[in-house]
Amino acid sequence: MSQATTTLTPADLISRFTDMLGPVGVLTGESDTAAYCTDWRDLYHGRALAVLRPASTRELAGIVRLCAAHGVPMVPQGGNTSMVGGATPDDSGHEVVVCLSRMNRVRNIDPHDLTMEVEAGVTLKAAQDAAREAGFMLPLSISSEGSAQIGGVLATNAGGNNTLRYGNARELVLGLEAVMPDGAVFHGLRRLRKDNTGYALRQLLIGSEGTLGFITTAILQLHPRPRAIEAVLCAVDDAGAALRLLGLLRGRDPALVQAFEYMSGTGMDLVTSLIPGATLPLGERAPAYVLVELATPRPDADLREYAEEILGEALEDGIITDAVIAESEGQRAALWKLREEHAEAQRQAGASVKNDVSVPVTHVPALIDRATAACAALVPGIRAAPFGHMGDGNIHFNLVQPEGMAPEAFLARSHDIMDTVAAIVKELDGSFSAEHGVGQLKPYMMPQWRGGAELAAMRHIKAALDPHNIMNPGKVLPPATQGA
């Protein structure tokens, strides 16, 4: 891919940007741009020619046309919450960061279509709140939802806790407006449940991590709010038993299962020993746990009775060994705290290595057993603490250093550990990035995992839609010298 070269000086470009966006729309001083040039994990430190903050699709299209004409690379940014450096510029100082946070209106909620129309700069949390105030639910929830913005959430096809019930971000999008790499506007802001008129550009843009265009506005599907929720913590002997529990629950009625989160005994031990106020509400420590959340919008569905019945059956059949149902909203929060403090407890326990992987649901027990054993063989005393969205086959396979080991010595093994886990994931037909995407952290993995015809097609599409490689260059696709 060739990169057009600019014929304007940096000062000329900035002056043109300022003409288009006004001074409020253009940041150039280092103190103003610094926060946009580093990712929150502090993995990447770039520089930017400017940070541009258009206030409308029209303004955005104008600057994209200018950038296209002069070969200026653009890095889209929303809440800057990427786990993989997907929104951070390189250190050349030639790139502009384009932040859509000023486009932050919830435009419309339609109670018949069950849709909402939101601009890219609305935070996920604000979108959830707007839906809730209108009596509905936007069923997409991720840890970073207070900062993450809709544009980035869709560009990365975010997942989260409720995917097994409501789908990934992809499944919740009915329509999109986007600015393409040449500045043309794709007017796909449709609210149609059925529309077979050509290629699925919407789907292509979702998950492309800003490398094919800017998502500016979206039509999202809403659901009615749950009127009954039951959260249950179950003790199980192993991941195989957890899989049987999932089968039981989904076989009975998958529409009632809103979350199914696996936690290892090791991980739970860290949480209960290190996090103040985190206590296990079960009689005994177990080898593993599952946090199940059942929910229904029916007010009259006797969900509690249903939960008790199915748990009784699971106990009787030896699928679970113990269970506790939250009796109040406070108890429900306490159960979720056990799950949500896993990352923090691991941080306190020392150095750790994280793997956001997925496998077919059937293979989760094999993944957990084999990767735990392989890592223990590699680093004796290593604490494998896998947890996460088992209902989606998505496990955060995290490994905490052995007690007493020097963190540096452990981290020196991190590539060995990651390779060991990855090899098992690959054997089980899994993915090296379930939720977090590729960004600039993982393009090197693409040739081995998605090589051949798949990567070739991705490269052809990228070159066709962004021939000058100015949309978020260096993200997702590895350099042409690497792989097919």
Place this chain on the structure above:
Amino acid sequence: MSQATTTLTPADLISRFTDMLGPVGVLTGESDTAAYCTDWRDLYHGRALAVLRPASTRELAGIVRLCAAHGVPMVPQGGNTSMVGGATPDDSGHEVVVCLSRMNRVRNIDPHDLTMEVEAGVTLKAAQDAAREAGFMLPLSISSEGSAQIGGVLATNAGGNNTLRYGNARELVLGLEAVMPDGAVFHGLRRLRKDNTGYALRQLLIGSEGTLGFITTAILQLHPRPRAIEAVLCAVDDAGAALRLLGLLRGRDPALVQAFEYMSGTGMDLVTSLIPGATLPLGERAPAYVLVELATPRPDADLREYAEEILGEALEDGIITDAVIAESEGQRAALWKLREEHAEAQRQAGASVKNDVSVPVTHVPALIDRATAACAALVPGIRAAPFGHMGDGNIHFNLVQPEGMAPEAFLARSHDIMDTVAAIVKELDGSFSAEHGVGQLKPYMMPQWRGGAELAAMRHIKAALDPHNIMNPGKVLPPATQGA
């Protein structure tokens, strides 16, 4: 797009194909190929150099590489049930029809993943049956399911009666294997619920109507079988009331609503007067009707009680004026017969004009009211008989000739009528093809409806993946001289 020219004679090509597929895999005689060269609606009559019937992905990849090397255009064909000529060759005699019906194995059903792996040539009916025998449901149902094959069902993103509950074909596909236009195999047969590793090629292939490659195998999502179903025929005063009923049902619990089919009074009159055995099980004729189907996999959900309660509420609030619940499987079939015989009754009533359109669900009443009035103004006495998947905003807006009018005289107005309906659909932000796709019947509509950046991006993608325009040429995209 340039078309490579072959350097082999037709006889040489056929001999090479026969070497690769054996005699059983190559049909050339006119009597053998005729059925593959005409669509079932009898709109298009083409000719083929040969009909190729590979028995495996390997065989298919071999012939695609040969065709690519020699610029031989290929027309993928499954059950040959396209409504828009999408699987019919042109009349040049240069194209080969490639039929995947010999690749017809259901390879695997996984009860934990709730997935099935099926080859392209399996009929939708056979796939449904295999799922049912394993205790599950493949929730995709269309009129042509006895003939339509999985490859075509996915290539056209089929919809049907249960889309509002389970999604279009697109939403049911977890993984795909495909042969790309250069003969390379895309190995995307993954069973992952979360996998953010690059562009959504699977989504791009689904709905591309065979213009970007051959879908050879798919991983489909299954659901547990419903253990309780209640079918209800409701009488309503107009489509606005039907919309309120939909809101009531989905607001209470969308997971229970499996079908929501609108029928006009005019259409119902045709069915009850022309179809033997079709009788209205309600006291009085109504201006419009809705066939609702509620379903749940829970055996203990008291669905009947739920249905009665919500219908009682709807009666009390004046949303519906009458209702009948099927008391047996036979009565349920009788209610569906009233819906399913609409097309046949209209055929018997004389000439008719069909429009497979969709609008946002909110706009269905406006569509029905305005298009009915506009057509009546255009052709006095015309019988507007709209019906279909109101829950998806997808209405088959069919118009039957006035009684006593000569069919030819009516059909002479068909373009006026279609344009009139289309103009209203466009004003309501709808689609000119909700379910049936574009094929070779409707590419001319693309510039006006999907023009600008959208059609430009589609053309770029087509040129990038199929530079010699040998994959189903002439389908979906209009000639480059037409539109953007």
